[in-house]
Amino acid sequence: MTGAAEPLVAGTPLLVVENLVAGYEPGVPIVRGASISVGRGEIVVVLGPNGAGKSSFIKAIAGLVPVSAGTVRLDGDDITNVPAHRLVRRGLAFVPQTENIFPLMSIEDNLKVAGGVLPKALIAPRIAAMYALFPDLVERRRTAAGNLSGGQRQMLAVARALMVDPKLLVLDEPSAGLSPKFVSTVFEMLSAVRRTGVTILLVEQNAKAALAIGDRAYVLVEGRDAHEGAAADLWNDPAVAELYLGQRHARPAEGGER
Ligand SMILES: Nc1ncnc2c1ncn2[C@@H]1O[C@H](COP(=O)(O)OP(=O)(O)O)[C@@H](O)[C@H]1O
Ligand SMILES: [Mg+2]
Structure with a gap:
């Protein structure tokens, strides 16, 4: 076209x-x-x-x-x-194909850093919103992001991008690079994100x-x-x-x- x-x-x-x-x-x-x-x-x-x-x-x-x-x-x-x-x-928030998380940082710190541009008072509520949307991340909040499964890493990368409440x-x-099981996890997650209005x-x-x-x-x-x-x-x-x-x-x- x-x-x-x-x-x-x-x-x-x-x-x-x-x-x-x-x-x-x-x-x-x-x-x-x-x-x-x-x-x-x-x-x-x-x-x-x-x-x-x-x-x-x-x-x-x-x-x-x-x-x-x-x-x-x-x-x-x-x-x-x-x-x-x-x-x-x-x-507009962009999630690159690779290197989209900090593997040595905990999940929670990854989210905090991603929310760095927000007014301070909004960071904690926004992290709570991400945990509500991605319950898998709550349980592992203190874990280094590099220890997550491929599907959970992508979940964290998306959560990082959503910290700033983007329109797009x-x-x-x-x-990319995920096993078939995690591929469906990732697409289900994106459908859930869309249902929140993104x-x-x-x-x-x-x-x-x-x-x-x-x-x-x-x-x-x-x-x-x-x-x-x-x-x-x-x-x-x-x-x-x-x-x-x-x-x-x-x-x-x-x-x-x-
Ligand atoms: N950083 C870069 N510098 C120069 N050329 C690049 C760079 N990244 C990609 N290209 C070139 O751009 C073309 C399209 O690549 P890309 O956009 O990655 O395609 P796709 O994502 O569809 O596979 C390729 O010929 C590639 O070599
Ligand atoms: Mg490409």
């Missing part, structure tokens, strides 16, 4: 990215004109082959890769090229699991958004599934799976 991203949901989208061009070196664009929109309360998934530029794309949205053309608007504000540390206050949570491959944009390799919790998805190919649609429709589109999702699709008639 080219041109302005058209929201499929009612109201103004929370995030509107138009014709984004971004890369690591001048004159070498990795993201080459990508447009997406994310409606309030949606889970939107960005899929695509390895090296398509998915990480670069969301890092550019999150202020971590320089944008040379196009715009990123969050809740109507132009946040193009606003650095990541400033975006936290504007309501952006995640780079939250299920809008979610995520990049995933695990197309099936991501489309199962997502509302809409985009397929990024060579730095451009090549397909867009309802999550279920994309999964059931044979051309998209076989070309870009790297997995054979399951037809609804053959067990209702998507």
Whole structure:
């Protein structure tokens, strides 16, 4: 899809990215004109082959890769090229694929540090809110984060991002490197986070699991958004599934799976 991203949901989208061009070196664009929109309360998934530029794309949205053309608007504000540390206050929290927790610190200290930008009086109540949302973390609050299971680590990484009560949570491959059991834990957790009113944009390799919790998805190919649609429709589109999702699709008639 080219041109302005058209929201499929009612109201103004929370995030509107138009014709984004971004890369690591001048004159070498990795993201080459990508447009997406994310409606309030949606889970939107960005899929695509390895090296398509998915990480670069969301890092550019999150202020971590320089944008040379196009715009990123969050809740109507132009946040193009606003650095990541400033975006936290504007309501965008980014969870990187790796190194998203401090392994030697306790779970509680990880949350405290993540809440460092909050007024002091808000930190403890916010940690309590995270423990209510992620009960697994309470029991292990004094444990070094490096001792957590893969799934619990991702839970902590998400809890850290949620400390500042963002409008938009952006995640780079939250299920990467996890065993199948933890993959479902992570996606169930993201569904629970969405139910608290947080809008979610995520990049995933695990197309099936991501489309199962997502509302809409985009397929990024060579730095451009090549397909867009309802999550279920994309999964059931044979051309998209076989070309870009790297997995054979399951037809609804053959067990209702998507
Ligand atoms: N830090 C970097 N510096 C230079 N090039 C990079 C960097 N990170 C990624 N790239 C390049 O950007 C392209 C897209 O990578 P990436 O955004 O990681 O894709 P994906 O997440 O879809 O696998 C690749 O060709 C990769 O080599
Ligand atoms: Mg990537």
